[in-house]
Amino acid sequence: MSVAINAFLKALIVVPVTVLPILNPIAIAPIFLSMTGPIDPALSNRLAKRIAVNCFFLLLGAVFIGSYVLDFFGISIPIVRVAGGIVVGMAGWKLLNDQSQDKLLNSVAATHGGHWSRDELRRRSFYPFSFPLTVGPGTIAASVTLGTQMPHQPVDFLVISIASAIGVLLTSIVVYLCYRFARNLEKLLGEVGATVLMRLSAFILLCIGIAIGWAGISDLFSELIAQ
Template identity: 80%
Template sequence: MIIFFKALIVVPITLLPILNPIAIAPIFLSMTGPLEPPLANRLAKRIALNCFFLLIGAIFVGSYVLDFFGISLPIVRVAGGVVVAMAGWKLLNDQGQDNLRNSVAASHGGTWSREELRKRSFYPFSFPLTVGPGTIAASVTLGTQMPHKPVDWIITGVASLLGVLLTSLVIYLCYRFARNMERMLGDVGAIVLLRLSAFILLCIGIEIGWAGVSDLLGDLKLR
């Protein structure tokens, strides 16, 4: 039971600070524009489901994929940090009305086709906006710490599955009620939160990249 609850708690505690869905929610709104509420709710469900499978795949299969291609975790962190930092920098330097929001509003007018909804729910919303390379690196790290004893592996695996489910539920709730958060904050508060979220995203990207660089420098010193 101790192994089960430990794994159940470790997964959300490790992933949620990196995912930071509360901070990403304003960015989600800026990219969806004046999307109809039922469609936005459906999009939030799809994003949460996509994130669930991405995290499960990273935890249970990620380490084997990296070994197959000969890619180390520090390299993943460096590349992920660059991607996340660039996304944060772009959002931080948007002038006036958010460009992404304007482009979405102009091209879709609040309605998306089912196929377009399915595509956009994965890219860019699920990956890399929500589950970015940094989150994948953290998930792969969790997977490498799974016990080798079959019974313990099964217990930890089930607990990790439930932990990812809880994490995905938090993502869904944050995106589902993002519009309510925007109404509560008002236009000025939403803009401030968006810029703050973009700055946090930039800082997270730099931190992820620096962690990868530090690991690579540590490997060079050992050699």
């Protein structure tokens, strides 16, 4: 029982710890503000909920279906782990050393600023807010990589799946809270606080990427030796 609980807690923590640094909703929150403009707080709250729901299903699909899609194209799990580990590690390294905002986020913010009607906000709750502003290619790649870590035993698969789903839910809730209280968060953390939090999360992300990649390399060597 203790082994199952430990596995559950580990899977529960790994998903937010891996995905949130790439999502980086704290850093995107100011861009979210500039894109929405001075809209009504109730309308901003509904928009944040829509974005969080969209992100939940995007991440859930990437975690549970992404690996099967890759398997359909004949890409083995160890290769996915190595490639995904490289992507996650590079994302962590970039966040750890990058001194500027992402160019894509800046371009989206510059293109879609100002005052929007409610209908326009509903249409854009998915694009560009949910994708690619929040859940981008790097996040999807990391989520697919996490999905490859699922065990094959039915009981273990069920436990890890439930934990991963809850982890995705927690991640989506963090996205909602960051967007919902973006103005308060911006005042509370300040530029220095947001930078420190991002660097710490980036270092953890780099370590997770190396661990995932090493697991894939170990599997490839095991397959090579077995031949």
